[in-house]
Amino acid sequence: MDEALLRTLTPAVIGVLVRRGADFASAEDAVQDALVEALRVWPDDQPRDPRGWLVTVAWRKFLDAARAETSRRHREVRVESEPAPGAGEAVDDTLQLYFRCAHPSLTPASAVALTLRAVGGLTTRQIARAYLVPEATMAQRISRAKRTVSGVRFDRPGDVATVLRVLYLVFNEGYSGDVDLAGEAIRLTRQLAARTHHEEVAGLLALMLLHHARRPARTGPDGRLVPLAEQDRGLWDTRLIAEGVDVLQAALARDRLGEFQAQAAVAALHADARSAEETDWVQIVEWYDELVRLTDNPVARLNRAVAVGEADGARAGLAALAELDPALPRYTAVAAYLHERDGDPVTAARLYGEAARSATSLPERDHLTREAARLNAKLRG
Template sequence: MDDELLRGLVPATISALCRRGADFASVEDAVQDALIKALESWPDSPPNDPLAWLITASWRRFLDQVRATDARRSRELRVTEQPEFSTPTGTDESLQLYFLCANPKLTNSSAVALTLRAVGGLTTKQIADAYLVPEATMAQRISRAKRQLRDTRLDSPGDLATVLRVLYLVFNEGYGGSIDLSAEAIRLTRQLASLTTEPEVRGLLALMLLHHARRASRTDSSGRLVPLRAQDRSRWDTELIVEGIAILQHALAADRLGEYQAQAAIAALHADAQRVEETDWVQIVSWYDELLAITNSPVVQLNRAIALGEADGARVGLAALAAVDPTVPRHTAAAAYLHEKAGDLAESAALYTEAAHKATNTKERDHLLREGARLHEVL
């Protein structure tokens, strides 16, 4: 059985039941129960029409829930217990399901978890495994999110920027447990790109593909972090790079630049360089200028300062970095790199050690400590 195909049926199933008057929270629970039943029974007895099977099984489970709690709606549900379901054509409903799960009422973690369940079709256990938390903890998080959305309808206006932010949060979680969240985010973003012509969706998809193409080279055989400038570029996935650049070009042709398109353009310039020395830093700085105009983000300011250091020299980069809020994450690490590039080895070594103490994960901390130790050896 194709698990990805099965998960892809979940949004259409939820949308079909919601259109028939059922509330989202109850429907989502019913679909999850039906999904588990499908995973158990389909390998031995696959249905002729998987979507119709999942809709029917979910609807029956929903009706069982209604009977068990004696909580029938005051309005009459528009279908009978065993309806003849037609396959939903509803790309609009599927798109609204993205919007519903990325509702601004929800915290980032709740929106991500609900998106993975309702749009991605993952079980609570799979999501919990991916985030390395107990299943009960994840179940509570999802239940809380659904309670917050109890009175929200699928026809409510959605915010595409919020949807894209949630998908990017999923992508950046990377790999955990039995589910590769980066790959799952790419799958969901591909699906979203098929539902809308907005260029920022394609910009995000291109960005994900270009980042994912470098995945194999980001750590060495010992699991240690390898910075971009030191990565083995022969390990980059050229097919993903070619696809990402083509999608980006399609997005840019719409002439409605957004932050994900600008980020993807920067990633494409890195991917286009066969050697680090061939990187077009002047163009990268120009794209950071575009990105800064869109976001006014201090993180973008910091990355632009590093790019300036590569394009125009370390002292220029340090001058730009001085204008960035020093509390911005990785500010000290950026200063350490630029001071090393400028030849200030003692200052750089001290800053690498300081940056290591501020690091938020073990791999980054260990990398910064190694960089500091490397410089101390030559002083």
């Protein structure tokens, strides 16, 4: 049973039903019912045309549900009157489904959940486990999101930037439960890249591949967070790095720089260095300058301060940091690192302790606590 095939076909089948007149929520429910039927039937008798089979079964499921609501629907449609899947169904429904699921009227959390369900083909249970929430909670979130976008019409191009934000949110969730969300985000972004030649889609795909390539080295055998400078680069996935660099170079050649391309360029420079000491920090600062110019994002400015500290010395990094809001996430951790580099372990130890207390994840908190303990032990010795 090829579950990956089912997940790949899901958005196209939903799109067909919507184009035939089904509202989005009903179409998505009908397709989920068809997927359940496929999981039951296909192991013994997989159809020659899986997409056509799913369209037919899902449409019948939709009609059955529609006919059961005769008080609300006063129409009758015959399955036989619908065109068979084929040339007449060649509209790119998947691309429109991306835009529908990333509609600005949805909260980021709802947009992510709906994308994973409708485009990714994941079940509500899988999504709930990935986000560590009860299945009923996730079901309510998805139902509300489906109702919100059911009336959305596509009479103008969708917002690619919003779609990319949603996919990046999925990627940054990483891994939890039985769903690898980082891997799922890469799969969906590949799918989107195959349907559009937008350079920022390619930039996001390159960024994901380059970050994902370092995943095996990010944690030690005991689960501890391993900083980039201390990672075993022999564990990095060179195949993903090569692919990410190729995708990035093709995007940059179009000469329409965007923020994801700039972020991917920074990741590529890290991936290119054979050791932390050989990292080209001067170029990284230049790319952060481009990123700040494009977005004026405070997080980009924070990362730039770290790069400046590496390229021009800790004092220069602290000067760049002083221009930023101390309330920024990770500000205190960056300040601790730069103060240590500047030869001030007392201040660094205190700041590492403060950063640990405000850390939002357990691995990060443990790492910062260990850094504070390491410096305090040296000071006592």
